[in-house]
Amino acid sequence: MNTYENPRLVLDSSRPPAPGSVAWRSPSNIAIVKYWGKRSVQLPQNPSVSLTLTAAHTDMSLAYALKERPDPSIDLAFFFEDKPHEAFQRKVVAFLESVTPIFPFLRQLQLTLHTANSFPHSTGIASSASSMSALAMCLCSLEQRFFQTLPDPDAFARKASYVARLGSGSACRSIYPYAALWGLTSALPASSDECAAPLDTLLHQVFRSFCDDVLVVSSAEKTVSSRAGHALMEGNPYAQTRYAQAHGRTIRLLDALRSGDLEVFGQIAEEEALTLHALMMCSQPPYLLLQPNTVAILHRVRAFRSDTKLPVYFTLDAGPNVHLLYPASIASTVRPWVDDQLKPLCENGYYLKDTAGPGPIPL
Numbered sequence: 001m002n003t004y005e006n007p008r009l010v011l012d013s014s015r016p017p018a019p020g021s022v023a024w025r026s027p028s029n030i031a032i033v034k035y036w037g038k039r040s041v042q043l044p045q046n047p048s049v050s051l052t053l054t055a056a057h058t059d060m061s062l063a064y065a066l067k068e069r070p071d072p073s074i075d076l077a078f079f080f081e082d083k084p085h086e087a088f089q090r091k092v093v094a095f096l097e098s099v100t101p102i103f104p105f106l107r108q109l110q111l112t113l114h115t116a117n118s119f120p121h122s123t124g125i126a127s128s129a130s131s132m133s134a135l136a137m138c139l140c141s142l143e144q145r146f147f148q149t150l151p152d153p154d155a156f157a158r159k160a161s162y163v164a165r166l167g168s169g170s171a172c173r174s175i176y177p178y179a180a181l182w183g184l185t186s187a188l189p190a191s192s193d194e195c196a197a198p199l200d201t202l203l204h205q206v207f208r209s210f211c212d213d214v215l216v217v218s219s220a221e222k223t224v225s226s227r228a229g230h231a232l233m234e235g236n237p238y239a240q241t242r243y244a245q246a247h248g249r250t251i252r253l254l255d256a257l258r259s260g261d262l263e264v265f266g267q268i269a270e271e272e273a274l275t276l277h278a279l280m281m282c283s284q285p286p287y288l289l290l291q292p293n294t295v296a297i298l299h300r301v302r303a304f305r306s307d308t309k310l311p312v313y314f315t316l317d318a319g320p321n322v323h324l325l326y327p328a329s330i331a332s333t334v335r336p337w338v339d340d341q342l343k344p345l346c347e348n349g350y351y352l353k354d355t356a357g358p359g360p361i362p363l
Contacts, residue, residue: 002162003102006102016066017066022138022145023059023138025057026130027052028053028057028058029052029170029173030212031050032049032268033048033249034048035183036318042165044169044183044193045233046183047183047250048246049254049257051210052176052180053354056352057117058127060113060131060134061113061363062112062139063114065110071107073107074107075110075111076096078092078093092113115134120219136160136163136167136171137362140156140159161175161195162195175360177200178207178208178356178359180198182197185247199257204260208356212354212355213335213338213354214323214352215321215323215351216346216350217297218291218319219347222318229283232280232283235283238282249271262311269314273315289320290320291320294320301324310330312324312326313326328355
């Protein structure tokens with residue numbers, strides 16, 4: 001296992017770097033085969049496959065200057081949407097402390113981090129994937145700027161994916177364009193539990209612009225967090241069967257992504273969505289995150305598909321919100337129906353129009 005620990009990444013105080021900054025925009029992603037259940041330090045119990053999004057993203061800038069006096073603590077000023085945020089700051093400081101064996105130079109710097117999401121924070125759209133992947137890209141950019149140790153783009157992305165995983169498991173997939181796989185599987189030789197692997201080179205063209213309308217049913221804080229949900233998989237009586245099932249679905253999904261088989265893609269997306277929430281309902285204690293409007297949307301999607309024969313499918317996040325998936329070629333037909341039939345079921349009529357996209361970009 002490559003832990004990326006490198007005690008040599010220490011700045012020479014006699015030749016300090018000039019103050020500066022790095023900045024990245026990194027997207028969220030939506031898993032088609034779900035990551036649910038982990039072991040050790042953020043390692044998955046099964047492989048997962050996701051589409052990398054575009055509109056749902058985090059912008060992050062990380063400014064730095066050498067500390068005037070040696071101090072082993074992390075010195076961070078944190079701003080979320082231009083305002084201090086103590087809870088987020090504590091989480092980021094704890095994360096930066098945890099990765100100092102990988103980036104020991106962090107203890108030598110005064111850091112100022114500004115971050116903002118492209119979507120309203122209270123919408124219930126998970127931002128951990130976009131924010132932690134953006135932070136990982138910033139940290140790797142600092143390493144490259146100071147030490148020139150990551151000149152190869154592939155090596156840079158692998159390390160960023162590894163670091164992002166330590167902050168939020170699904171964040172490791174956001175490093176790569178269009179689609180990514182995380183977790184060891186015989187179906188992809190490059191796969192790993194430690195970081196994600198890109199799928200863009202094997203992806204059929206139809207999936208490179210695939211639409212994902214994020215239908216926000218509720219922005220309320222979940223009664224059971226994803227972290228707690230992962231932990232509850234340890235006692236779930238169906239856990240081992242689930243992990244085997246995910247391996248099989250990953251193989252089938254990769255074939256569909258290569259061939260452009262929308263029917264198989266959609267079938268797996270919906271099966272995985274319902275399986276995820278079934279696992280929650282089978283946990284000890286069981287819990288339910290679906291809302292009445294969630295179920296109403298699912299019924300309307302299936303009825304619309306039956307009536308029109310159009311390849312429109314759903315998946316769910318680890319909460320009540322619905323992701324509507326369909327090829328961009330039918331967007332002009334689907335979007336008016338969404339506005340008429342599904343938007344009224346969304347909280348405050350809010351939904352986010354998104355598509356698969358090219359992954360993180362420097363700012």
